[in-house]
Amino acid sequence: MLKEELLIVEDLWKFIDGKPVLKGITFDVSRGETKVILGPSGAGKSTLLRCINLLVVPDRGRIIFDGEDVLKRRDIHNVRSKMGFVFQHFNLFSHMTALENVMLGLVKVKKMPKHEAEKKAKEALMAVGIAEELWNRYPAQLSGGQQQRVAIARALAMEPKLILFDEPTSALDPELIWEVLNVMERLAKAKMTMIVVTHEIGFAMRVASEVMFLDDGMILERGPPEQVILNPCNERVKRFMDRMKYVYSLDTG
Amino acid sequence: MISELLYVSLKYGLLLLEGLRTTFIITIASYAIGFAGGLCIAIARVFFHKILKVFAGVYVELFRGTPMLVQLFFVYYALPEIGIRVDPVTASIIAIGLNSAAYQAEYIRSALSSIPYSEIEAAYSLGLTKLNILIYIMLPQAIRIAIPTLTNEAIYLFKYSSIAYFVTASELMYVGKLIATRTFLYVEVYVLLALLYILFSIVLSEIARYIERKLQIPGYVT
Ligand SMILES: Nc1ncnc2c1ncn2[C@@H]1O[C@H](COP(=O)(O)OP(=O)(O)OP(=O)(O)O)[C@@H](O)[C@H]1O
Ligand SMILES: [Mg+2]
Numbered sequence: 001m002l003k004e005e006l007l008i009v010e011d012l013w014k015f016i017d018g019k020p021v022l023k024g025i026t027f028d029v030s031r032g033e034t035k036v037i038l039g040p041s042g043a044g045k046s047t048l049l050r051c052i053n054l055l056v057v058p059d060r061g062r063i064i065f066d067g068e069d070v071l072k073r074r075d076i077h078n079v080r081s082k083m084g085f086v087f088q089h090f091n092l093f094s095h096m097t098a099l100e101n102v103m104l105g106l107v108k109v110k111k112m113p114k115h116e117a118e119k120k121a122k123e124a125l126m127a128v129g130i131a132e133e134l135w136n137r138y139p140a141q142l143s144g145g146q147q148q149r150v151a152i153a154r155a156l157a158m159e160p161k162l163i164l165f166d167e168p169t170s171a172l173d174p175e176l177i178w179e180v181l182n183v184m185e186r187l188a189k190a191k192m193t194m195i196v197v198t199h200e201i202g203f204a205m206r207v208a209s210e211v212m213f214l215d216d217g218m219i220l221e222r223g224p225p226e227q228v229i230l231n232p233c234n235e236r237v238k239r240f241m242d243r244m245k246y247v248y249s250l251d252t253g
Numbered sequence: 254m255i256s257e258l259l260y261v262s263l264k265y266g267l268l269l270l271e272g273l274r275t276t277f278i279i280t281i282a283s284y285a286i287g288f289a290g291g292l293c294i295a296i297a298r299v300f301f302h303k304i305l306k307v308f309a310g311v312y313v314e315l316f317r318g319t320p321m322l323v324q325l326f327f328v329y330y331a332l333p334e335i336g337i338r339v340d341p342v343t344a345s346i347i348a349i350g351l352n353s354a355a356y357q358a359e360y361i362r363s364a365l366s367s368i369p370y371s372e373i374e375a376a377y378s379l380g381l382t383k384l385n386i387l388i389y390i391m392l393p394q395a396i397r398i399a400i401p402t403l404t405n406e407a408i409y410l411f412k413y414s415s416i417a418y419f420v421t422a423s424e425l426m427y428v429g430k431l432i433a434t435r436t437f438l439y440v441e442v443y444v445l446l447a448l449l450y451i452l453f454s455i456v457l458s459e460i461a462r463y464i465e466r467k468l469q470i471p472g473y474v475t
Contacts, residue, residue, distance in 0.1 A: 055374055081380025091375035095394050095470050104389060105379035140472035151375075158379065 005064075006031045006162055006193050007052070012061035014047055014217075021047050022058070023217040029162070032191035036204040036225070039214035040240060045197040048214065049164045052195070053083045066161055081109045084155025084163035088170050090147040092139040098125065098150045099135040102157050110158065124157035125150065128183045145176030149183055156187075163187070165196040201229050201244050213237045257441040265432045272428030273449065279345050279414040279424055284407050286350025291357025298358070299365045300387060309358070316355035322416055324348045329420040345417035345424075353410055360402040364395035397468050404461030408454050425449065 007029040014022040021044045029035050039045050050056040052063060054076050063070040070079050092101050102124055106117035125135060128149040139147055148168055155163050165184065169177040181203050188194060188207045198204065204211055204225050211228040213221045221234045229245075232238045262269070297309040316324065325348040332339060339347065368391055376386045396403075415426035425446060433442040 053378060055377055077380045077382055079380075080378055083378075085375070085378035087371065087375060089371060091369075091371040093372055093375070093390055094473060095397065104376075105381070108385050108389065109380040138471050138473065140470065154379070 004030050006033075006066060007195075008062070008064040009052065010062040010064070012048070012051060012058050012063070014044070014051055014056065014058045016047070021217050022051065024061070025214075025217070025219060027212060027219065027222070029193060029195060030209075031161075031193055033193055033209045034188040034207050035195045036208035036211045037195065037197045037214055038199070038201070038204065038211060038228070038240075038244075039197075043214045044217045045214055046166050049085070049166050049195065049197060052164060053080050053085060055085075077109070081105065081158055082161050084152075084158060084160040086148070086151050086155055086163060086165045086168045088167040090139070090144070090151045090171075092147055092151055092154070094139050097136045097138055098130060098142065098146075098153075101139070101150055102154045105154065105158050121153070121157050124153040127156065128153045129179070143176060144172045145179045148172065148176075148180045152180070152183055152187075162193045162195070165194060165198065167197050167199070169198065169200060199244065201225075201241075201248055205229060213240070215240075254441065254444075257438050258445055261432060261436065261438055261441055261445060265428075265436075268428050268432065269425070269445075269449070272423060272425040273453075275342060275417075275422065275424040276411070276414050276426075279342060279349065279417055279422065280407070280411045282346040283349035283353055283414070284410050286346065287353025287357045287406070287410070288403070290351065290354030291359075291361055294354060294358035295361035295365060296387065298362050300383070313355045313358055316352050317359075321349065321352050321413065322419060324352055325416060325420060341417065341420045341422035342424075344420055345414065345422045349410060349414060349417075353406060357403060357406055360399045360406070361395055364399035365391055367398060368394050397470070400465050400468060401461070404458070404464065407461070408457050411453060411457060412450060 005028045009028065010026050012022050012025040013020065025048060027035075037045050037048070047056060051058045052065075052070075054070065058071070065079060066082065068079070070076075073079055092098075093104065096104065099118070099121055102121035103114075103117045106112045106120055107114060110117075112120065122132075122135070130146060130149055130153060134142065134146060139150070142150065152163075152168075168184070169180050172180060177200070181200060184194070184196070185203070185207055196203075196208075208225045210222060211225045212219050213228055213232070213234070215236060221228055221232055221237045227233075228237065229241055232241055294309045294312060297305045298313075325345060328339065328348040328351075329341065329344040332344075372390055372394075373386055376390045381389070414424060417424050418426040418430065421427065429442050429446045433439045436442070
């Protein structure tokens with residue numbers, strides 16, 4: 001039987017220019033869970049996500065992904081191919097069409113034959129609502145929301161066990177935010193395991209199985225969204241949430 | 254003037270064409286060496302560690318820091334001293350090619366380092382290896398970015414190939430000098446040479462512009 005936890009992060013530390021950015025982060029993520037990370041700018045949210053798939057190498061701690069110690073693995077490429085990453089600024093390959101963007105990992109990492117990869121990529125694009133007439137467009141010919149959905153398809157096509165989202169809607173207009181969040185909500189319903197860094201507390205309220213509040217490299221509070229967002233214990237978290245609720249006009253009841 | 258131009262063109266046309274052919278051989282061959290060498294050096298400088306990086310850096314500084322003519326003389330006169338004998342055209346191709354490699358390396362290197370790190374990071378996140386990222390993400394974009402400077406380099410080489418004259422390679426310049434001394438029509442012959450250089454420079458830059466358009470990424474504004 002598969003163990004319940006897909007990801008275990010233990011006492012994770014990261015120093016940048018001698019300054020601690022992550023100070024002993026510990027948490028775990030169960031299969032099928034959507035974990036939402038909230039926190040102010042500079043808290044270390046991006047650094048935490050980047051550490052999990054070793055885009056940034058942590059200085060101390062352990063990361064156990066799918067039963068394996070990630071930091072001890074030499075074939076980090078294999079580990080990364082099982083974790084999707086969705087970036088704030090989409091980071092699509094600008095010289096490739098939407099379809100080619102999604103196919104690249106399938107062909108070069110999963111070594112799939114071209115026609116099979118193409119079929120799979122098209123399915124992934126359909127799944128995020130990118131219609132056929134957009135498949136051969138280049139990133140610069142797509143709207144932000146479309147680009148982000150292609151980026152999600154690119155991650156999704158690899159059949160990852162976990163997808164990391166780093167503020168996937170922060171660079172989008174409100175209307176486009178909805179189309180991206182909608183896709184993510186569907187993924188959550190389909191029991192995709194996700195860690196989502198976001199400021200969308202409405203999304204967190206609906207989808208998160210647990211919310212963690214990160215500030216200054218530490219987890220200040222964690223728990224169900226109703227607690228952390230609506231009724232936080234920690235003073236710092238409370239102040240932050242009051243401002244968020246004002247910005248998003250969320251009724252506190 | 255016009256009648257002299259016609260006279261030279263008709264009487265020595267074949268000779269001029271042969272000179273032009275040699276000029277093109279030197280240009281194309283040295284450009285190919287320069288591009289292949291430049292690509293390797295640029296990749297070494299951006300991508301590899303310590304020793305290779307230093308070696309590539311020294312190469313670039315050495316060839317950019319000394320006159321091309323000195324390099325040409327070195328290849329033509331110094332190499333035979335250690336037993337490597339080369340004919341004038343080959344010597345020119347080697348010298349101009351090695352020199353151009355240093356410049357093309359810099360063009361490609363600056364293009365490589367102008368690729369947004371965000372895309373490279375995205376490629377890593379998919380599980381691509383460093384080598385695959387170089388081949389599929391970095392080089393295709395770097396070459397596109399470098400196209401204007403790289404094609405310019407081809408036009409430079411076309412003109413600079415005339416220094417092969419100094420080691421008696423029978424390229425356009427050399428042939429021109431020959432005709433001029435034979436006919437005493439110095440001005441006319443050099444005007445004719447200038448016209449030929451201009452004509453083919455324009456042709457080359459038109460080809461360059463065509464390639465640039467062909468490789469353009471739709472919707473992408475740089
Ligand atoms: N490459 C870097 N060089 C220098 N400092 C860095 C680097 N990356 C992160 N930092 C620092 O680490 C801290 C955490 O950065 P991080 O990007 O993880 O924060 P964040 O919570 O994602 O913030 P934001 O909401 O603005 O994205 C910040 O103080 C930042 O200045
Ligand atoms: Mg961030």
